[in-house]
Each structure stands twice: as structure tokens, then as C-alpha cells.
Amino acid sequence: xxWADVIAEDMxxxxxxxxxxxxxxxxxxxxxxxxxxxxxxxxxxxxxxxRGLDATLIYIGDTxxxxxxxxxxxxxxxxxxxGMPLSEIPCPCSSHxxxxxxxxEPFLKSLQTLGIDAEVLLSHEMYRKKMYSEAARRVxxxxxxxxxxxxxxxxxxxPPDWFPYIPRCSACGRLNTTTAxxxxxPFVSYRCKCGHEGKADIRTDGGKxxxxxxxxxxxxxxxxxxxxxxxxxxxxGGSYDTASRIxxxxxxxxxxxxxxxxxxxxxxxxxxxxxxxIAISAVEMLKMTPPEVxxxxxxxxxxxxxxDFDPGMGILNLVDDYERAERIYFxxxxxxxxxxxxxxxxxxxxxxxxxxxxPLAVPYRHLVTLVQIKPSFExxxxxxxxxxxxxxxLTEEDTERIRQRAEAARYWLDRYAPESLKxxxxxxxxxxxxxxxxxxxxxxxxxxxxxxxxIPWDAEEIHNTVYEASRAHGIDPRKTFQAFYLIFLGSRRxxxxxxxLSTMRRAEVLRRIERALEMVRSHGKG
Numbered sequence: 274x275x276w277a278d279v280i281a282e283d284m285x286x287x288x289x290x291x292x293x294x295x296x297x298x299x300x301x302x303x304x305x306x307x308x309x310x311x312x313x314x315x316x317x318x319x320x321x322x323x324r325g326l327d328a329t330l331i332y333i334g335d336t337x338x339x340x341x342x343x344x345x346x347x348x349x350x351x352x353x354x355x356g357m358p359l360s361e362i363p364c365p366c367s368s369h370x371x372x373x374x375x376x377x378e379p380f381l382k383s384l385q386t387l388g389i390d391a392e393v394l395l396s397h398e399m400y401r402k403k404m405y406s407e408a409a410r411r412v413x414x415x416x417x418x419x420x421x422x423x424x425x426x427x428x429x430x431x432p433p434d435w436f437p438y439i440p441r442c443s444a445c446g447r448l449n450t451t452t453a454x455x456x457x458x459p460f461v462s463y464r465c466k467c468g469h470e471g472k473a474d475i476r477t478d479g480g481k482x483x484x485x486x487x488x489x490x491x492x493x494x495x496x497x498x499x500x501x502x503x504x505x506x507x508x509x510g511g512s513y514d515t516a517s518r519i520x521x522x523x524x525x526x527x528x529x530x531x532x533x534x535x536x537x538x539x540x541x542x543x544x545x546x547x548x549x550x551i552a553i554s555a556v557e558m559l560k561m562t563p564p565e566v567x568x569x570x571x572x573x574x575x576x577x578x579x580x581d582f583d584p585g586m587g588i589l590n591l592v593d594d595y596e597r598a599e600r601i602y603f604x605x606x607x608x609x610x611x612x613x614x615x616x617x618x619x620x621x622x623x624x625x626x627x628x629x630x631x632p633l634a635v636p637y638r639h640l641v642t643l644v645q646i647k648p649s650f651e652x653x654x655x656x657x658x659x660x661x662x663x664x665x666x667l668t669e670e671d672t673e674r675i676r677q678r679a680e681a682a683r684y685w686l687d688r689y690a691p692e693s694l695k696x697x698x699x700x701x702x703x704x705x706x707x708x709x710x711x712x713x714x715x716x717x718x719x720x721x722x723x724x725x726x727x728i729p730w731d732a733e734e735i736h737n738t739v740y741e742a743s744r745a746h747g748i749d750p751r752k753t754f755q756a757f758y759l760i761f762l763g764s765r766r767x768x769x770x771x772x773x774l775s776t777m778r779r780a781e782v783l784r785r786i787e788r789a790l791e792m793v794r795s796h797g798k799g
Contacts, residue, residue, distance in 0.1 A: 296333030301547030356449035360397035388623035408490035440473035489520035736771030
């Protein structure tokens with residue numbers, strides 16, 4: 274059984290109505306490591322709904338959190354905003370209402386692209402709308418019990434002046450420079466390092482709760498029953514353990530079902546972190562892969578397993594895996610763990626309401642080649658139409674799918690592809706490459722000139738013919754591959770040969786072989 278279905282089964286034992294909460298502090302570009310959380314929540318929500326449960330997914334943007342420091346991607350002048358809520362800091366590009374919106378807006382658009390149906394809540398608005406009002410009162414009035422819980426569970430001694438509420442200075446706007454000096458409901462008196470003294474109204478956005486009490490508070494007033502979160506919160510004595518005690522003993526309810534997930538690690542650099550500049554943003558990922566592939570990246574891997582992400586060759590391998598899952602789903606290929614693979618594919622669909630029909634299967638690797646050798650999208654379409662991939666017909670949906678994937682392939686090639694995958698198709702066999710053809714390579718071309726003459730002109734047939742004809746004449750097929758790459762690309766390596774040659778007309782391929790053989794003869798070879 275797929276991991277999302279296992280969780281949904283457990284949810285069914287706990288009741289029919291569920292709130293699944295996810296969230297992030299938008300302090301920088303929201304990367305695919307962060308995206309794992311909301312995608313995990315979405316996959317669980319889909320599995321739960323399919324079981325007949327009433328499941329709502331919410332996404333909380335912690336926009337009322339303070340800017341902690343000047344991150345590497347920010348100009349030095351942002352030092353003046355350290356300690357202020359992200360919702361109150363100017364946008365770095367001046368196009369959004371705030372710093373928080375600058376990073377949230379493209380991320381929220383990506384949720385639509387991924388087919389994630391989530392109710393979005395912003396913490397600065399939640400405080401302003403008095404959603405925290407009663408929770409803040411309970412927390413402050415039970416502060417001694419909460420202090421005991423935090424000390425017992427985390428093992429840390431809290432400072433004598435610890436208070437479970439952080440006033441926001443009405444003079445300088447900071448949250449990190451105030452100290453609570455007294456409480457008389459609904460006001461917390463405070464003193465700020467800027468010299469100002471004042472009172473913060475806990476019923477609104479006069480301040481905020483610290484994370485370890487904020488989390489159980491929102492569980493309570495939002496009725497959260499399930500929450501995915503990173504392994505750092507799940508450590509013994511960590512924030513989930515303390516929040517669980519607080520929500521039970523202060524708010525009188527059970528903590529949500531925990532779905533702990535591992536990190537997505539960037540190959541060679543470790544866990545992704547926007548603040549350290551080690552990240553691929555979710556928006557960036559969606560520019561180089563179809564959205565269903567990003568969904569599949571998370572759907573195929575159990576949450577407790579880390580994911581190694583490689584934006585180079587790893588992207589091709591990931592899309593290969595997705596395309597294989599698609600073939601397995603539609604019964605075109607067999608493999609191990611079929612049911613889990615089929616289920617992961619199903620959960621990867623952007624629109625779960627549509628009964629899946631097998632889409633036009635133009636491999637991503639093939640498009641990586643096409644965008645390099647065809648000057649326009651129209652030429653790419655013409656090539657696809659005359660191959661066995663389309664059967665000669667393309668629907669509007671097919672055309673749009675090819676367009677999106679071609680744009681993604683081009684974007685990936687320009688920014689992340691290894692140099693070994695970048696090709697140049699020469700109009701004539703390069704002189705230097707022809708000189709590299711030895712006797713076996715020349716013989717291979719002579720054999721292929723005859724072998725390709727009358728076969729069906731499609732990728733698989735070409736591929737099989739190269740192997741069969743080469744072996745029938747005692748030629749190492751690798752030598753035949755090298756010969757083709759040399760006369761077309763001027764290199765000994767290249768894309769999948771069957772697909773590559775099928776992008777050209779048979780007559781052009783045969784002409785190129787003959788021209789290369791003429792050049793060999795003129796050099797006295799063969």
C-alpha cells in the first residue's frame with residue numbers, strides 16, 4: 274500500500290473530518306525542500322478524500338515572523354529591517370506589498386501549477402483578525418505551567434525574564450528588541466532597546482507568540498488533526514514534543530497525527546537552505562520539469578527517506594523514472610512494486626478529477642535533443658508528427674504538452690545540463706571528425722547505408738537495426754554509434770541514436786552517410 278494511503282487509513286480510525294496543516298516562513302526563496310511539506314500534505318489529503326473523508330489542506334505563511342538577519346541574497350541596507358515582521362518589510366524588487374509577499378506570491382502560483390488545492394492563511398492577518406486572541410490569553414495565564422513543560426521536555430532552563438509573548442515595539446516596529454515587563458489582560462507592558470516603553474494588545478497584532486507556543490495554539494484554534502513537518506521538529510525534546518504537551522495540558526486536545534519527513538538534499542551540498550544559498554526554488558524546478566514530475570519526486574518516496582536532488586543529470590533520470598511509471602500505469606511495461614508505482618503516478622496527476630488517459634509519449638530526453646537541432650517550435654512539431662510517437666495526429670492538448678516540455682527542456686539545457694549533453698548538428702560531416710573514422714567505423718557506415726534503406730522509419734526500429742546489422746557483420750555496435758555521432762555531431766557521444774536519427778528524414782540520413790564515405794575515399798581511406 275502506498276504511504277499516503279497508509280496515513281489515510283490511520284486518519285479514518287481517528288474520525289471523518291480532518292484539517293491538514295502545512296506552512297513555512299517566507300524569509301527567502303521557497304525551495305523544493307520546503308515544497309516537500311505541502312506536497313506531502315496534498316498527497317495525504319487526496320488519499321483521505323478518496324477514502325470518503327472530509328479533508329481540508331491549509332497552508333500557513335508565517336509572515337509575522339521577524340527577519341532574523343541579512344541573508345546573502347539581500348543588499349546590506351536590509352540590516353535596518355532585522356527584527357521587523359516580514360509582512361512589514363519593503364519588497365526587495367518593489368513590485369509587491371511586502372518582503373513576505375515577494376517570496377510567497379510566486380510560490381503560491383506554483384501551487385496552482387501543481388494542482389495543490391490549499392486554503393492559504395497568513396499569520397500577520399491571523400493575528401490582526403484576532404484568531405490568536407483567546408489562545409494568547411490562555412498561554413499567558415498558564416505561563417508557569419508552560420515554563421515547566423518546556424523545561425521538562427527540552428531539558429533547557431529558560432531565563433528568568435522568559436515570557437510566552439513577544440510584544441512588537443510600536444515605535445521601531447521590531448519584535449526582537451522588546452522585553453515584557455507586566456501583564457494585565459489584554460495588555461502586555463514592554464520595554465524596547467530603542468528606549469520606547471508601551472503596551473501590546475494580545476487580542477490583535479500587538480505582538481506574537483514564540484514558536485514553541487504558537488504551534489500548539491494554532492493546532493487548537495484551527496482544529497488541526499494532521500501535520501507534516503521536518504525531522505528537526507521531531508527530535509526528542511524538540512518542538513513537536515513540547516507542543517504536544519502544551520496542547521494537551523493547556524488547551525485540552527490531542528496533538529495532530531505527525532507525518533515526519535526527511536530533507537531534500539542538493540547533490541554535493543547537503544540539505545537545501547535558502548538562507549545559505551543552497552537551494553533550487555520550487556518556481557525554478559517547475560521551469561525545467563513538468564509539474565507532474567515534481568509531484569512524482571515526492572509521491573514515489575516515503576516521507577522518512579531523504580531525497581537526493583541533482584539538477585543536472587538527475588533531472589533526466591527523474592523524468593525517465595516518471596515516464597516509466599506512466600508506461601507501467603497504462604500496462605505498457607512491467608516491473609517490481611507495480612501497485613506502488615501506479616499509485617505514485619496516479620497521485621502525481623495535476624488534476625485528480627480527470628480520469629487519466631495516456632498522454633502523447635514524447636520522451637523528455639528526445640525533446641532535449643529536438644530543441645537543440647530544430648530552430649523553432651513549429652519544426653519540433655513537424656518532426657513529432659512524422660514519427661510513430663504521434664501517429665501523424667496532434668490534438669491541442671498534445672501540442673500544449675509538447676510546448677511546455679520543450680520549453681522546460683530548453684530552460685534546463687541553458688542552465689543545468691552537463692556539457693556532454695549539449696550538441697551541435699553540423700550541416701556537413703566535420704572534416705576533423707571524418708579523419709577519426711577508422712576502418713571498422715567506415716565499414717559500419719557502409720553496412721548501415723544498406724540496412725537503413727527499407728526499414729520502417731521509427732526510433733525503435735532504427736535502434737534495433739543498428740544493433741542487429743552491426744553484429745551480423747561482426748562490428749561492435751558501439752563503433753557504429755560512434756561513427757554516426759562523428760558524422761552528425763562531430764563527437765563520439767550523443768543522444769539516443771534511434772530517436773536522434775528519427776528526427777531527420779531517411780533521405781537526409783542516407784545522404785549524410787554517403788557524403789562521409791566520399792570524404793573518407795578522398796582521404797584515401799576504405
